[in-house]
Amino acid sequence: MSQSKVSYKTSDEVxxxxxxxxxxxxxxxxxxxxxxxxxxxxxxxxxxxxxxxGHNEIDVVFNHQLTNNPKxxxxxxxxxxxxxxxxxxxxxxxxxxxxxxxHFTANYWRLHEIDFMERSTVGDVxxxxxxxxxIRYEDLEPYYTKVEWECGVSGxxxxxxxxxxxxxxxxxPPLPVKGSGVIFERAAKKLGYHPFPAPMAILSQPRAGxxxxxxxxxxxxxxxEVKAKSSSLAAMIPVAEATGRCEIRPNCYxxxxxxxxxxxxxxxxxxxxxxxxxxxxxxxxVVCANGAETPRLLLLSKSAKYPNGLxxxxxxxxxxxxPNSGAIAFATFDEPLNDYKGFAVSRIFHDFYxxxxxxxxxxxxxxxxARFDLAPITFALGALPPGTPKWGSGFxxxxxxxxxxxxxxxxxxxxxxxETNSFSLDPDVKDAWGLPALRMTFKDHPNDLRLANWMKxxxxxxxxxxxxxxxxxxxxxxQQFAVHLLGTCRMGTDPKTSVINADHRTHDVxxxxxxDGSSLVTSGRxxxxxxxxxxxxxxxxxxxxxxKRGEI
Amino acid sequence: xxxxxSAWLAWxxxxxxxxxxxxxxxxxxxxxxTPVKFQVLTPAQAKDVEAIAAQIIPTDELPGAREAGVVYxxxxxxxxxxxxxxxxxxxxxxxxxxxxxxxxxGVKQFADASAEQQHEMLQVLSDEAEGSSTAPxxxxxxAAASTDFFQTIWQHTIFGFLVDPSGGGDxxxxxxxxxxxxPAHSFAAPFGFYDKDYPGWQEAMAAEEKK
Numbered sequence: 001m002s003q004s005k006v007s008y009k010t011s012d013e014v015x016x017x018x019x020x021x022x023x024x025x026x027x028x029x030x031x032x033x034x035x036x037x038x039x040x041x042x043x044x045x046x047x048x049x050x051x052x053x054g055h056n057e058i059d060v061v062f063n064h065q066l067t068n069n070p071k072x073x074x075x076x077x078x079x080x081x082x083x084x085x086x087x088x089x090x091x092x093x094x095x096x097x098x099x100x101x102x103h104f105t106a107n108y109w110r111l112h113e114i115d116f117m118e119r120s121t122v123g124d125v126x127x128x129x130x131x132x133x134x135i136r137y138e139d140l141e142p143y144y145t146k147v148e149w150e151c152g153v154s155g156x157x158x159x160x161x162x163x164x165x166x167x168x169x170x171x172x173p174p175l176p177v178k179g180s181g182v183i184f185e186r187a188a189k190k191l192g193y194h195p196f197p198a199p200m201a202i203l204s205q206p207r208a209g210x211x212x213x214x215x216x217x218x219x220x221x222x223x224x225e226v227k228a229k230s231s232s233l234a235a236m237i238p239v240a241e242a243t244g245r246c247e248i249r250p251n252c253y254x255x256x257x258x259x260x261x262x263x264x265x266x267x268x269x270x271x272x273x274x275x276x277x278x279x280x281x282x283x284x285x286v287v288c289a290n291g292a293e294t295p296r297l298l299l300l301s302k303s304a305k306y307p308n309g310l311x312x313x314x315x316x317x318x319x320x321x322x323p324n325s326g327a328i329a330f331a332t333f334d335e336p337l338n339d340y341k342g343f344a345v346s347r348i349f350h351d352f353y354x355x356x357x358x359x360x361x362x363x364x365x366x367x368x369x370a371r372f373d374l375a376p377i378t379f380a381l382g383a384l385p386p387g388t389p390k391w392g393s394g395f396x397x398x399x400x401x402x403x404x405x406x407x408x409x410x411x412x413x414x415x416x417x418x419e420t421n422s423f424s425l426d427p428d429v430k431d432a433w434g435l436p437a438l439r440m441t442f443k444d445h446p447n448d449l450r451l452a453n454w455m456k457x458x459x460x461x462x463x464x465x466x467x468x469x470x471x472x473x474x475x476x477x478x479q480q481f482a483v484h485l486l487g488t489c490r491m492g493t494d495p496k497t498s499v500i501n502a503d504h505r506t507h508d509v510x511x512x513x514x515x516d517g518s519s520l521v522t523s524g525r526x527x528x529x530x531x532x533x534x535x536x537x538x539x540x541x542x543x544x545x546x547x548k549r550g551e552i
Numbered sequence: 553x554x555x556x557x558s559a560w561l562a563w564x565x566x567x568x569x570x571x572x573x574x575x576x577x578x579x580x581x582x583x584x585x586t587p588v589k590f591q592v593l594t595p596a597q598a599k600d601v602e603a604i605a606a607q608i609i610p611t612d613e614l615p616g617a618r619e620a621g622v623v624y625x626x627x628x629x630x631x632x633x634x635x636x637x638x639x640x641x642x643x644x645x646x647x648x649x650x651x652x653x654x655x656x657x658g659v660k661q662f663a664d665a666s667a668e669q670q671h672e673m674l675q676v677l678s679d680e681a682e683g684s685s686t687a688p689x690x691x692x693x694x695a696a697a698s699t700d701f702f703q704t705i706w707q708h709t710i711f712g713f714l715v716d717p718s719g720g721g722d723x724x725x726x727x728x729x730x731x732x733x734x735p736a737h738s739f740a741a742p743f744g745f746y747d748k749d750y751p752g753w754q755e756a757m758a759a760e761e762k763k
Contacts, residue, residue, distance in 0.1 A: 054716070054718050055716035055718060055737075056715060056716050056718050056719035057714075057715055057716065057719065058633070058711055058715050058719050059719065062633075062711075063633050156753065159753065174753070176741035176742075176747075177741070177747050177750055177753070178741075178743055178744075178747060179743060179744040179745065179746035179747045180746075181747070182746045182747045182750050183746050185753075185756065186756075186760075189757075189760045196753070197753055214737070214738035214739075215738060215739040215740065215741070215743075216737050216738055216739070217733075217739070218716075333746070335744070335745035335746065336732065336744045336745055337743070337744040337745065337746055337747075338732075338734075338743045338744035339743065339744065340733055341734075341739040341743040341744075342739065342741070342743060376714040376715075376727070376728065376731060376733055377710055377711055377714045377715060379731075380710045380713075380714055380731075381707065381710060390678060390706070391607065391608040391609070391674070391678060391706060392607065392608070392610065392671070393610055393612060395608070395609070396609050396610060396612070396614075396616065396730065399730060399731050400614065400730050400731060400732070403731035403732055403733065404731070404732040404733075404744070
């Protein structure tokens with residue numbers, strides 16, 4: 001249900017159309033409307049609020065209540081450009097007002113200095129297109145602070161010796177520790193690592209009319225019913241709507257960005273809930289549709305002037321997809337942790353944030369966290385130790401013993417950019433609107449699999465040191481499913497090797513901006529949402545300045 | 553935690569009519585003395601489905617699929633989100649019953665076989681399905697392919713046993729009782745055995761330094 005106080009006619013030429021209302025789109029909407037602009041946000045999903053969020057795991061996890069539904073929006077997958085892609089559920093993203101920030105885990109790590117200048121620090125990596133960002137950590141630092149204070153992040157400044165410098169402490173203390181966190185912290189410390197309270201975009205104290213976390217336990221995958229999770233929906237959209245200048249228009253599936261003869265963007269064309277098509281006119285368009293849908297939309301928007309798709313003179317739209325590498329280790333313990341209570345993660349460490357390439361032969365790095373993020377059904381379907389009977393009394397006994405006694409160590413890491421890893425338009429498969437389906441082409445850079453394996457071994461050592469009763473890990477396999485959708489319209493100074501500049505303006509079209517996971521130049525170490533929001537705060541500043549100077 | 557508690561109460565009072573309505577419906581369905589009419593399954597099919605579910609999650613000193621009302625959940629699922637799976641159920645049950653009467657003379661349908669016989673027959677089905685079974689620790693579970701009967705009924709049984717009762721299963725939270733999930737909607741730390749004596753991060757770090 002829309003709360004917007006204003007509604008614009010499609011023929012009204014608003015200042016900005018923002019496509020997507022997720023992590024980036026929500027921030028962009030709030031910033032641009034607060035700065036005095038007239039804004040329409042087109043969101044393909046429904047406008048749900050906390051009253052709509054419940055604990056029905058089937059609806060949320062299996063029936064795609066909050067995410068793209070492969071039934072209507074099929075995706076395809078292939079490993080290499082030589083293969084023919086086949087239908088496969090390969091991409092998941094939030095499809096509702098607030099986007100993926102509604103259902104995320106809410107790990108809020110800042111990138112470190114190294115992430116912005118890895119190429120100039122470690123040199124070229126064979127088989128990868130590793131390049132520096134056009135901005136540095138210092139450029140983004142004020143905006144990370146903005147994210148923490150305006151969206152609401154719990155954490156403890158200075159707790160990790162590996163943290164980059166910060167201008168302000170966190171606005172509120174960390175969330176309470178969980179059993180998994182205590183077990184992890186003790187074992188990691190024993191092995192010489194530096195565990196610390198996880199920074200989380202979940203309120204540990206009431207703030208701005210929102211409740212602190214009540215530890216209901218239905219967190220990852222679910223929408224928060226008390227607004228404690230700092231989604232764009234809870235933290236940004238209400239501020240945008242309160243300006244009276246921002247209309248959030250849900251159930252609008254944008255399928256084309258329209259341009260005029262001069263090549264300028266004139267608005268966005270979308271299907272409404274009844275599949276009628278409309279053009280919303282705007283002076284400029286900001287695409288925040290995520291790292292899969294943003295490139296898809298640009299490719300769908302080809303025209304006589306832009307035969308390869310909009311903003312694609314480089315041919316790089318959709319390329320360099322980085323989904324982050326990772327591994328998961330599991331363990332059970334003698335006594336109940338009851339880790340199903342509360343949010344997912346309470347302790348992490350960053351000792352492996354910068355791998356020693358000379359010593360290990362592995363580029364990039366990662367972070368390890370202690371968590372339990374499995375709702376009951378998901379747990380029963382896939383988190384019992386190998387060899388557990390699948391049904392019958394042995395199965396039931398394992399459920400009875402293990403649900404309260406299981407924890408995970410989640411390893412998050414680098415994906416190196418590889419040009420042939422991409423999102424593109426499937427030539428054959430169409431969605432329920434008749435549009436070409438998203439096609440994912442992906443094969444992990446061998447380094448990423450080595451890194452995942454290496455981190456998995458460290459996780460198993462920690463569980464050993466922790467005295468786990470049983471421990472096992474998920475197989476390290478080539479990835480065929482992406483949730484972190486990064487790098488597909490990368491930022492850079494050279495129009496030949498990047499899609500947008502440091503202001504998030506496309507090199508090709510003056511009044512077209514892109515800001516979301518697609519903007520990232522490197523993948524970080526696994527938790528991109530905070531960076532996506534910091535980039536959005538910064539981009540909104542840049543766009544505002546350009547507009548005020550009449551440069552759009 | 554004062555503020556969060558009251559926010560929770562506000563939420564609950566707003567939701568209460570819907571929660572009660574859903575709970576009431578489920579309760580009527582499973583507790584009524586005159587059995588509620590199944591919407592999709594025939595009475596004979598329902599008997600078999602219940603027997604299979606009871607093999608997957610049996611009743612022992614703790615309640616099982618039967619007590620959780622899984623068969624009513626499945627009947628409802630086959631009318632709604634799992635309607636695609638109905639042909640697979642119909643065919644799967646027919647084949648199972650044909651096999652049952654062939655193997656055990658006098659047994660007309662699966663539900664009439666002895667518990668041992670039922671176990672034996674399901675073992676055959678489950679072994680056949682094993683090849684396509686989920687690997688441990690799969691991160692993004694998906695609905696089972698609607699054509700694989702054992703996979704589908706296995707998944708639906710777990711759904712019906714463990715879904716929050718607002719989803720039409722887990723009657724009286726018996727499934728959650730089995731796994732040890734407290735049905736409360738909010739909790740306060742400490743949550744379990746390992747965090748109950750935790751001194752705080754700074755204190756824990758200082759204590760470790762001293763060792």
